Amino acid sequence: MLSTFRQNVGHGDARSDAYVIETHNLSKRYKTGIALKGLNLRIPKNTICGFLGPNGAGKSTAIRLLLGLSKASSGNGMVFGLDIERDSVAIRRRVGYLAQDPHFYDHMTARQTLRFVCSFFYSGPSSVLEKRISDSLDLVGLNDKADRPIKGFSGGERQRLGIAQAYINHPQLMILDEPAASIDPIGRRDILEVMQRLRQYTTIFYSTHLLDDVQRVSDMVVILKDGEMLAHAPIEELLAGSGEVVYELQLEGETSSAYERLSSQAWVKQVSVMRERDQERWYVSVSDEESAKMFLLPLLIQDGQPYVSAFGRKKHGLEDIFLSMVENDK
Ligand SMILES: Nc1ncnc2c1ncn2[C@@H]1O[C@H](COP(=O)(O)OP(=O)(O)OP(=O)(O)O)[C@@H](O)[C@H]1O
Numbered sequence: 001m002l003s004t005f006r007q008n009v010g011h012g013d014a015r016s017d018a019y020v021i022e023t024h025n026l027s028k029r030y031k032t033g034i035a036l037k038g039l040n041l042r043i044p045k046n047t048i049c050g051f052l053g054p055n056g057a058g059k060s061t062a063i064r065l066l067l068g069l070s071k072a073s074s075g076n077g078m079v080f081g082l083d084i085e086r087d088s089v090a091i092r093r094r095v096g097y098l099a100q101d102p103h104f105y106d107h108m109t110a111r112q113t114l115r116f117v118c119s120f121f122y123s124g125p126s127s128v129l130e131k132r133i134s135d136s137l138d139l140v141g142l143n144d145k146a147d148r149p150i151k152g153f154s155g156g157e158r159q160r161l162g163i164a165q166a167y168i169n170h171p172q173l174m175i176l177d178e179p180a181a182s183i184d185p186i187g188r189r190d191i192l193e194v195m196q197r198l199r200q201y202t203t204i205f206y207s208t209h210l211l212d213d214v215q216r217v218s219d220m221v222v223i224l225k226d227g228e229m230l231a232h233a234p235i236e237e238l239l240a241g242s243g244e245v246v247y248e249l250q251l252e253g254e255t256s257s258a259y260e261r262l263s264s265q266a267w268v269k270q271v272s273v274m275r276e277r278d279q280e281r282w283y284v285s286v287s288d289e290e291s292a293k294m295f296l297l298p299l300l301i302q303d304g305q306p307y308v309s310a311f312g313r314k315k316h317g318l319e320d321i322f323l324s325m326v327e328n329d330k
Pocket of ligand 1: 030031032034035053054055056057058059060061062
């Protein structure tokens with residue numbers, strides 16, 4: 001850390017050691033209705049937390065409250081152990097924020113943009129400043145484009161510059177509002193890589209609709225719907241689901257006798273069949289995994305029928321879990 005830049009060391013209370021963000025029944029009511037109902041967040045240091053929810057779930061409302069840009073109707077919250085209402089200026093100084101649609105002066109280059117941002121908080125030697133700018137551009141993979149006007153940048157490059165701008169003051173927390181929305185797959189992959197690189201330096205709390213991205217880079221997931229929190233858990237815990245064991249099989253050929261054999265077993269709870277052109281996909285839910293390991297395949301195939309082209313334990317994807325939570329409100 002460069003000594004002439006403001007040092008981001010904690011000066012909050014003891015709770016700041018455990019959680020970067022902590023809220024208690026944080027709620028927001030607009031004239032039109034309740035946007036956020038009793039949000040209880042606990043986000044530990046150096047995690048990447050995906051903040052998920054359908055449109056209108058309350059994600060931006062929560063972000064505005066955390067940054068002190070809007071006042072809570074009830075409840076309270078801490079960022080670095082500082083009160084989000086009383087200490088919002090001190091909090092914002094230590095948070096790097098990327099808005100949903102960042103605006104830049106398009107005639108300026110990436111390097112000039114970062115210099116301009118630094119001019120608001122830095123007054124030390126220019127060699128230190130230039131090194132900090134160069135390091136930030138490196139981190140987001142823009143060093144080779146640093147001296148080109150921003151007007152020629154792709155959507156993904158603009159977002160990466162936005163991340164460099166949010167990171168330039170080495171914040172302890174970055175809040176990113178939809179950092180990869182409306183970016184092509186290569187641009188999105190680059191942004192995810194930048195987030196992975198940043199994880200060693202800071203905590204990242206980001207809102208998104210992109211479930212695959214959340215599954216790839218997040219440690220923790222918070223799911224909101226209609227202002228209510230449906231889930232707040234480490235991603236592995238969420239992906240482990242209810243603990244139900246389901247085998248997924250892809251079959252071709254004669255399947256009716258195999259269906260009879262399997263469904264008559266006491267340890268088979270259910271066999272669901274989906275027909276796909278000339279194949280069938282089966283989901284076999286079992287109550288005893290040991291029996292399934294020993295008997296499922298031998299029972300399935302007799303006299304070479306049916307032909308099994310895929311076999312494995314079904315993994316729950318975040319998309320399945322998100323959709324089932326949002327649709328069932330559980
Ligand atoms: N300033 C406001 N005045 C009145 N209602 C508002 C205001 N801001 C947000 N809302 C309402 O609060 C609810 C939550 O909105 P919010 O923007 O927080 O959702 P979101 O999860 O960020 O949605 P999106 O994913 O579409 O950005 C919505 O019903 C919205 O219409």
